[in-house]
Amino acid sequence: MLCEEREMAKKEYVPLFETRKVKGRILFRCIAASILLGICFIIMYRIRYFPVGGKAERWTWIGLFLSELWFSFYWLLTTVCRWNAVIRIPFIHRLSQRFGKELPGIDIFVCTADPLIEPPSLLVNTVLSMMAYDYPPEKLSVYLSDDGGSNLTFYAMLEAANFSKTWLPFCKKFQVESTSPEAYFRTASELVNVQEWLSVKKLYEDMKMRIETTIKLNQILEYIQKQHKGFREWDFVSSKHDHHTILQILIDGRGTNAADIEGNPLPTLVYLAREKRPQYHHHFKAGSMNALIRVSSKITNAPIILNVDCDMYSNNSKTIKSSLCIFMDEEKGDEIGYVQFPQCFYNLTKNEIYGSSLRVLLQLEVLGFDANGGPSYMGSGCFHRRETLCGKKYEKNYKVDWKKINDKKVNESASVLEETCKVLASCTFEHNTPWGKEMGLKYGTPVEDVVTGMSIQCNGWKSIYLNPEREGFLGVAPITLLQNLVQHKRWAEGLLQLFFSRYCPLLYGHRKIPLKLQLMYSTYKLWAANCLATWYIVVVPCLCLLKGISLFPKISSPWVLPFVYVTFVHRAHSLAEFLWCGGTFRGWCNDQRIWLIKRTTSYLFAFFETILKLLGYSQLNFVVTAKVADEDVSKRYDQELIEFGAASPMFDIIKNEGIHPKPTHLAKLTLTQNSKV
Ligand SMILES: O=c1ccn([C@@H]2O[C@H](COP(=O)(O)OP(=O)(O)O[C@H]3O[C@H](CO)[C@@H](O)[C@H](O)[C@H]3O)[C@@H](O)[C@H]2O)c(=O)[nH]1
Numbered sequence: 001m002l003c004e005e006r007e008m009a010k011k012e013y014v015p016l017f018e019t020r021k022v023k024g025r026i027l028f029r030c031i032a033a034s035i036l037l038g039i040c041f042i043i044m045y046r047i048r049y050f051p052v053g054g055k056a057e058r059w060t061w062i063g064l065f066l067s068e069l070w071f072s073f074y075w076l077l078t079t080v081c082r083w084n085a086v087i088r089i090p091f092i093h094r095l096s097q098r099f100g101k102e103l104p105g106i107d108i109f110v111c112t113a114d115p116l117i118e119p120p121s122l123l124v125n126t127v128l129s130m131m132a133y134d135y136p137p138e139k140l141s142v143y144l145s146d147d148g149g150s151n152l153t154f155y156a157m158l159e160a161a162n163f164s165k166t167w168l169p170f171c172k173k174f175q176v177e178s179t180s181p182e183a184y185f186r187t188a189s190e191l192v193n194v195q196e197w198l199s200v201k202k203l204y205e206d207m208k209m210r211i212e213t214t215i216k217l218n219q220i221l222e223y224i225q226k227q228h229k230g231f232r233e234w235d236f237v238s239s240k241h242d243h244h245t246i247l248q249i250l251i252d253g254r255g256t257n258a259a260d261i262e263g264n265p266l267p268t269l270v271y272l273a274r275e276k277r278p279q280y281h282h283h284f285k286a287g288s289m290n291a292l293i294r295v296s297s298k299i300t301n302a303p304i305i306l307n308v309d310c311d312m313y314s315n316n317s318k319t320i321k322s323s324l325c326i327f328m329d330e331e332k333g334d335e336i337g338y339v340q341f342p343q344c345f346y347n348l349t350k351n352e353i354y355g356s357s358l359r360v361l362l363q364l365e366v367l368g369f370d371a372n373g374g375p376s377y378m379g380s381g382c383f384h385r386r387e388t389l390c391g392k393k394y395e396k397n398y399k400v401d402w403k404k405i406n407d408k409k410v411n412e413s414a415s416v417l418e419e420t421c422k423v424l425a426s427c428t429f430e431h432n433t434p435w436g437k438e439m440g441l442k443y444g445t446p447v448e449d450v451v452t453g454m455s456i457q458c459n460g461w462k463s464i465y466l467n468p469e470r471e472g473f474l475g476v477a478p479i480t481l482l483q484n485l486v487q488h489k490r491w492a493e494g495l496l497q498l499f500f501s502r503y504c505p506l507l508y509g510h511r512k513i514p515l516k517l518q519l520m521y522s523t524y525k526l527w528a529a530n531c532l533a534t535w536y537i538v539v540v541p542c543l544c545l546l547k548g549i550s551l552f553p554k555i556s557s558p559w560v561l562p563f564v565y566v567t568f569v570h571r572a573h574s575l576a577e578f579l580w581c582g583g584t585f586r587g588w589c590n591d592q593r594i595w596l597i598k599r600t601t602s603y604l605f606a607f608f609e610t611i612l613k614l615l616g617y618s619q620l621n622f623v624v625t626a627k628v629a630d631e632d633v634s635k636r637y638d639q640e641l642i643e644f645g646a647a648s649p650m651f652d653i654i655k656n657e658g659i660h661p662k663p664t665h666l667a668k669l670t671l672t673q674n675s676k677v
């Protein structure tokens with residue numbers, strides 16, 4: 001009988017999302033096979049023609065051979081990433097039909113760390129865009145974690161809470177996209193209703209001006225301070241590194257006071273600055289996320305958590321619903337731990353001078369992850385199941401009863417919650433608990449996202465990648481060369497450290513995730529390790545040319561063919577991929593240049609710092625990427641000029657490198673470069 005019922009249910013089942021295979025994989029596999037053949041010939045050549053002459057010849061030959069072997073191995077890893085690929089298509093209308101009023105609560109976590117390099121006006125836009133999702137407001141809550149512990153940020157949030165009363169009904173009425181006011185007023189070409197449009201725009205601009213003036217003044221005027229009890233908390237704050245927990249529920253979505261100008265309910269909005277004391281490590285973003293997980297569990301406790309960086313505003317009001325199509329699919333949804341959206345950027349220029357769109361990675365390679373267990377967690381634009389994030393292991397036949405989850409109610413008043421939840425965000429709360437290890441985001445690494453995602457997959461969950469045509473989230477890509485290199489150094493270093501830790505995908509993931517996924521993770525974790533072989537190839541053959549040592553076959557020899565073939569086809573394939581992902585030819589050339597620069601600077605520094613850390617000589621650190629720049633810098637960025645900005649040892653390296661051998665060339669590059677090199 002039961003069996004029959006199940007059969008019936010199966011027949012009626014209409015999926016909420018669909019999986020499609022990416023085309024062109026057979027062609028790719030043929031190309032890969034031909035490159036592999038070429039590599040075999042190169043290896044044969046290296047062995048057969050091993051020089052018998054001088055010592056220098058032999059050693060340089062061995063060095064080159066090892067570099068080539070490394071590159072071949074690395075190429076194999078990248079080929080695994082591309083072997084199969086899938087895309088997912090959610091059916092939002094089916095979700096609404098089927099679940100109507102039974103949609104689950106969503107807690108949105110936004111993290112910020114510093115009001116100077118992550119301006120509150122940017123943050124306000126992110127928060128407003130999140131509050132304006134096309135989703136029942138009583139089921140939506142936005143939590144901000146302020147690691148800067150700044151009353152300026154708090155003030156900006158109050159302004160956001162206030163403006164949301166006008167902004168949300170406006171978005172709803174005119175179906176605004178994007179729901180970030182800044183982005184909307186920057187790009188909206190059509191005036192929906194001139195009067196209303198202008199008045200909301202004016203309200204927004206006034207608010208922005210008030211926030212920016214306050215930031216410039218660097219203090220909150222007295223009359224503003226009187227408007228909210230929360231400001232009094234700062235009377236006891238000595239510095240951003242030394243203060244108690246500040247928790248303020250700015251909008252209590254359950255209350256009757258929480259209504260917009262048209263009387264509709266508003267989402268809950270919470271401000272949290274967790275406790276900080278100099279003697280306790282705060283574990284950067286992972287620490288603040290874990291504090292948010294605990295605090296939110298007592299206030300709204302939504303079963304799904306969306307996490308974004310402070311600059312990543314929502315660009316698509318349907319994003320929550322698309323992600324729910326995955327989680328709530330009756331057949332495949334229950335095994336999904338998280339749904340990741342790509343990190344897209346609104347400030348990219350046409351030819352992406354710094355290659356910061358990560359185009360091929362986000363549009364192609366990650367589809368390979370998805371075909372083999374799921375994408376890595378990328379820190380922003382990711383929907384998690386709360387229990388998965390808290391360390392729950394997947395059990396076969398696990399089923400969520402969405403109705404039951406919806407029924408939880410919290411009765412305490414906002415002010416009681418503010419007091420009772422403080423302890424959850426204190427420095428000592430996590431002592432002798434599994435937080436940071438088995439629960440929540442993992443500590444001890446600057447790439448908490450990657451390791452947390454991988455451990456969720458090792459707990460038996462799958463993940464899914466959604467990349468809708470209209471981007472789900474848009475953020476700020478770093479706009480100077482140094483910012484780019486420093487960001488990549490943080491990533492490469494964090495990833496390599498993981499490779500040498502107990503979280504090495506080959507060991508930690510053994511028998512828990514598919515082998516292919518283990519190898520894909522390794523590709524990223526070994527980014528930094530590329531620096532040595534790259535340096536060798538950049539420097540040694542040139543020196544050998546000067547010394548008359550021959551390392552490659554003569555043009556007339558047939559052995560030259562595999563070298564030419566592999567180089568040419570490999571690069572042509574890379575170009576084709578780049579264009580397929582929507583890039584330009586020049587963009588690809590820029591990407592190649594930045595690729596070489598990164599490999600010889602960021603990765604080199606990351607490599608040696610990892611070794612120092614392994615030996616215990618260096619400490620963990622997280623350099624937050626700036627999200628503002630002065631006007632001149634932005635202008636040069638728009639003109640696609642490389643910005644060197646502050647001095648850095650990384651630049652000394654570029655100066656001496658093969659790409660631009662003459663220092664004068666570098667100076668010229670600074671001033672006049674327009675990506676022609
Ligand atoms: O002590 C800290 C440091 C950072 N952050 C926040 O973490 C986010 C990411 O920092 P950012 O400097 O923008 O790093 P990115 O390199 O742009 O971010 C990517 O890489 C990080 C790991 O290296 C992940 O944490 C991010 O989610 C991911 O988007 C920002 O919102 C910060 O405000 C904190 O909350 N506390």
Ligand SMILES: [Mn+2]
Nearest residue numbers: 309311475625
């Ligand atoms: Mn960022």
